[in-house]
Amino acid sequence: MDKLAAHFWNGCAAGELRYQRCRACAAPQSYPRAFCLRCGGADLEWRTGRGRGTVYAWTRVERAPSDEFRALAPYLIVLVDLDEGYRMMGHGAAPLAIGERVRAGFFEHGGRHLPRFYKD
């Protein structure tokens, strides 16, 4: 895992949803990079979001890819549009529908703290 991804996942372990925002053009971005996807600038800051957003898409995984995730199945995977203006993947607490307001929580699984979105 690179340093940027480690910073995101360390945030999850601390109960924070961290994201990057460009200091020059104020664009947030959905996964961290060394530059701003909109303006190309390199002056990015890390922020901690409020963890609130709207469900863009969801699925319930029944056929898990590994033993580790079979223990959890079925589980919801969601794409959430965060209020800060970016989209991310996470787990979801059933039942959820498209357009529903959610807030982020975290749960430990396989040595990681995974974001899970709950009905707000």
Added chain:
Amino acid sequence: MAYLTGAGDTPFGRLEDSTPLTLMAQAANAALADAGLVRADIDGLLCAYATTLPHLMLSTVFAEYYGLQPDYAHALQLGGATGCAMVMLARELVDAGRCREVLVVAGENRLSGHKRDAAVQTLAQVGHADYEVPFGATIPAYYALLASRYMHEYGISEADLAEFAVLMRRHAAAHPGAHLKEMISVADVLASKAIAAPLKLLDCCPISDGAVALVVSRERRGGSGVRIAGAGQAHLHQHVSSIASVSDLGARRAAALAMAEAGIGLADIDYLGIYDSFTITLLILLEEIGLAARGEAAARLRSGDFAAQGKLALNTHGGLLSYGHCGVAGGMAHMAEAQRQLAGKAGPRQAGERHCALVHGDGGVLSSHVSLILQRDG
């Protein structure tokens, strides 16, 4: 001018004791025979990749194994769009005068060559390693996310999706090489095992062993040639999390470029070879390209338009959903079938006289799009 002068394939399904190289050789033999060529005629070779034979130089591994010494060779990787991308490139090579006869070949023992879970896990890696794969996502899950949103926006039901699985199975039943031939109903699809809601087992293509080879030539050969009249690509995202809009995934852009190059419009097309890794893939591609209005693809199917004798015969070999999916060759089977239909060589499956085909491949999660226009010449 570039022509698709040869098409060859193996049956798809469980082919014990096969390897990517044995399968590719078998398909290459058939394609060369179809084109009336021998190995020494091949001066260009394009290969793809095989998850059961990861190698830095698959094209020259195959060239040495098969006994080719081409002037031009390399492999190319674009997921499910690789086959269409290879044929597009072969056309450029031929048009540029670089090659005369290009062999395009892919094959893989994706079913028998992987242990349980391995294929699923390998394929899931098209997801983002740091921000998607850690959630226990799978390829069906990525497509299911897309499906949930698209169905929400355009009012599509699970029964609408199921119709496409049923149609592909009906077409596969007429092909001796198809992986899945047992007839199914919409009710069977809806009752099949849940995989990643809203997708069920029969909304998903199987994993197969198999290979397909095509020959792209500078000169037309035989009675009726099949010309590669246009090609186009579009690449708007890689990961499902980065999709800006489920209504603009790249398919329309790629098809528009291909049609403009061929100097044709949608109304000129009478055969379709459309990538169908999942039922939702097929439905979205048909609607985005404009072959059916938004939310209307299933209605168009029910009216008979996509049947073998319909106005827009669709994947008459059975597609990935039923002919089978062995990786890159799975998407090439659509081209092999389109070539045969246009040349009038599809035998009992011949869907009347067809003049103009649109073949479309997508890789990733509707991420990479390649469209080709094939036209009957003479």
